[in-house]
Amino acid sequence: MSVDAQDRPAPAADKPRRSGLKRWSRSPFTIGVVAILVTALVGYVMFQKDMLLTNLLPGDEVKINFAQDYRLREYVTPVKVGGVKVGKVSDVERLDNGTAMVTVKLDGGTAEKIGSEPGAAIRPTILLGGNYYLELIPGGQHDDREFSDVIPPERTSVPVELDQVASVLQPDAITGARSASRQLDATLAGDGRSAIQDIARTAPAALTPSAEVLRGVSGTRPDDLTKVVAGLDSTSRTLSAKDGELDSIVANLASTSRVVGARSQDTSDLLADLPETLDTADAGLRRLDTTLGKLRDAAGPTEPIVENLDPLIDHATPVLARALPVVRDLRGVLADTRPIVDDLVPASQTGTAVLDDLKGPVLDRLNGPVRDTVMGPYTGQGxxxxxxxxxxxxxxxxxxxxxxxxxxxxxxxxxxxxxxxxxxxxxxxxxxxxxxxxxxxxxxxxxxxxxxxxxxxx
Incomplete structure (x- = not known):
C-alpha cells in the first residue's frame, strides 16, 4: 500500500506540465512569432533571390577592368553576348587608380565562346539611358579554351549619354538641330507624310530583295560577317589612331572635289573621248600581247646569261668606281677635242671623195694584177x-x-x-x-x- 501511495502522485504532477506546453505551442503568440519568422525568411529569400541564384547556380566567372563604374548594379545588371542574356554582374569593386573591377557570373560554357581576346562594353537599354546592360564582345582566337584572364580597359567602353553629346555641341549646332526638328515637323505635316505612306506601301515588295542582299552580306560561312565587322573596326582604329590625320584627309578630299568641279568640262571631254581611247588602247594591248609573247620566247635562252650577269655586275662595280674619276677628267678632254671633231667634218667629206675615186678601176687593178703579181711566184725578166x-x-x-x-x-x-x-x-x-x-x-x-x-x- 505504501509503494502504491508513493507512485500515484507523480502522474498528477506531470499532467499539468504537458498541458501547459501544449497550450503554449498553440497560443496565438507562438503562431504569430512563427509567422513573422517565416515571412521574414521568405522576404529575405525573395529580396536576395538574384544573389542566391547567381551564387548557387554553376557557371564561369570573368573579370573586366572598366575605366569607370558606370551605373552597374550587383546581381541586377544583366550580361549579354550578341543580344542573348548569358549571366549577371556579381561584383563591382572600385580600385585606387579610379577604375572599376567588375566580376560577372556567366552561364556554363560561355567563357569558352568569347575567344582569347574578348572585349566588353556597357550599353544603354534604350536611347535615353537609365537602364544598362554589360555586353561581352568575342574576339581573338576561338580554340574552345575557357577565358580566365582579365579584360583590360583598352578593350572596354562605356556609353556616351545624349546630354554629354549635347554638352559638347556649339550653340549654333543646337540651334541648327532645333531648326531641323521644326523643318522635319513641317515636312511631315505636308507632303512628307504622303511620301512616308508611299514608302510604307512599297516597302513589302522591297523586303524580299533586301533579304537576299542581307543574306549575301552575311557571307557563305557563319563568321564572314564577323570578320568584316572586325576588319571595319580595325580600319576605324587605324583611321583614328593619329589626331588630325583623318581631318587632313577630308580637307584634301574637299580640295580635290573643288578642283574636279572646276574642271568638270575637261572631265566631260575626257569621258567623251574615252571610248575611242579605249579602242586604241585595246588594239595597242593586243599588239603588246603579241610582242610580250615573242619576248617571252626570246627570254628563255637568255635566262642563263641573265643569271651570270649578277657576278659580272659585282665585279664591274669596283671597276666603275675606279673609272669614275677618269670619266670626270674625260669631260675636259672631250671639250678640247670638239674643235678637232668639227675640223674632221670637211676632212671626212674630202676623204669620202678620195675613197669614191678609188672605186672602180683602181681597186680592180689592186685586186687583180697587182695582187696577182705580189702574191704570185717571182720570175726575172729583161x-x-x-x-x-x-x-x-x-x-x-x-x-x-x-x-x-x-x-x-x-x-x-x-x-x-x-x-x-x-x-x-x-x-x-x-x-x-x-x-x-x-x-x-x-x-x-x-x-x-x-x-x-x-x-x-x-
Whole structure:
C-alpha cells in the first residue's frame, strides 16, 4: 500500500506540465512569432533571390577592368553576348587608380565562346539611358579554351549619354538641330507624310530583295560577317589612331572635289573621248600581247646569261668606281677635242671623195694584177732574166732584197762605213716607161724658169 501511495502522485504532477506546453505551442503568440519568422525568411529569400541564384547556380566567372563604374548594379545588371542574356554582374569593386573591377557570373560554357581576346562594353537599354546592360564582345582566337584572364580597359567602353553629346555641341549646332526638328515637323505635316505612306506601301515588295542582299552580306560561312565587322573596326582604329590625320584627309578630299568641279568640262571631254581611247588602247594591248609573247620566247635562252650577269655586275662595280674619276677628267678632254671633231667634218667629206675615186678601176687593178703579181711566184725578166726559181712568191723575194740591202748599208768597221750610200726609191726607179719621170720633171722645171732658181723668169 505504501509503494502504491508513493507512485500515484507523480502522474498528477506531470499532467499539468504537458498541458501547459501544449497550450503554449498553440497560443496565438507562438503562431504569430512563427509567422513573422517565416515571412521574414521568405522576404529575405525573395529580396536576395538574384544573389542566391547567381551564387548557387554553376557557371564561369570573368573579370573586366572598366575605366569607370558606370551605373552597374550587383546581381541586377544583366550580361549579354550578341543580344542573348548569358549571366549577371556579381561584383563591382572600385580600385585606387579610379577604375572599376567588375566580376560577372556567366552561364556554363560561355567563357569558352568569347575567344582569347574578348572585349566588353556597357550599353544603354534604350536611347535615353537609365537602364544598362554589360555586353561581352568575342574576339581573338576561338580554340574552345575557357577565358580566365582579365579584360583590360583598352578593350572596354562605356556609353556616351545624349546630354554629354549635347554638352559638347556649339550653340549654333543646337540651334541648327532645333531648326531641323521644326523643318522635319513641317515636312511631315505636308507632303512628307504622303511620301512616308508611299514608302510604307512599297516597302513589302522591297523586303524580299533586301533579304537576299542581307543574306549575301552575311557571307557563305557563319563568321564572314564577323570578320568584316572586325576588319571595319580595325580600319576605324587605324583611321583614328593619329589626331588630325583623318581631318587632313577630308580637307584634301574637299580640295580635290573643288578642283574636279572646276574642271568638270575637261572631265566631260575626257569621258567623251574615252571610248575611242579605249579602242586604241585595246588594239595597242593586243599588239603588246603579241610582242610580250615573242619576248617571252626570246627570254628563255637568255635566262642563263641573265643569271651570270649578277657576278659580272659585282665585279664591274669596283671597276666603275675606279673609272669614275677618269670619266670626270674625260669631260675636259672631250671639250678640247670638239674643235678637232668639227675640223674632221670637211676632212671626212674630202676623204669620202678620195675613197669614191678609188672605186672602180683602181681597186680592180689592186685586186687583180697587182695582187696577182705580189702574191704570185717571182720570175726575172729583161735584165733580170734568169733570177728567181719560179716558186718563191714575189713579196718574199722583195723582203729578202730589202733585208740584204739593209745589211749591206750597215757594214762598218773602225774606219767607218764600208758602203757609202743610202738605198731608196725615186721617180727614176720606175722601169718600163717610155719617158723617165724624174728627167721629165726636171725639164718641165727648166721650161717654167729658164734663168734658174730665184730669177723669176717667165
Amino acid at each position: 735584165t733580170y732574166a734568169g733570177t728567181g726559181d719560179g716558186e718563191t712568191p714575189f713579196y718574199e723575194e722583195l723582203g729578202y732584197m730589202v733585208t740584204n740591202v739593209d745589211r749591206a748599208s750597215k757594214l762598218t768597221d773602225a774606219n767607218g762605213a764600208n758602203v757609202g750610200f743610202q738605198p731608196g726609191f725615186g721617180a727614176g726607179s720606175v722601169e718600163g716607161v717610155p719617158i723617165n719621170i724624174e728627167s721629165l720633171w726636171k725639164n718641165l722645171a727648166k721650161l717654167e724658169n729658164p734663168d734658174g732658181p730665184g730669177t723669176g723668169g717667165n
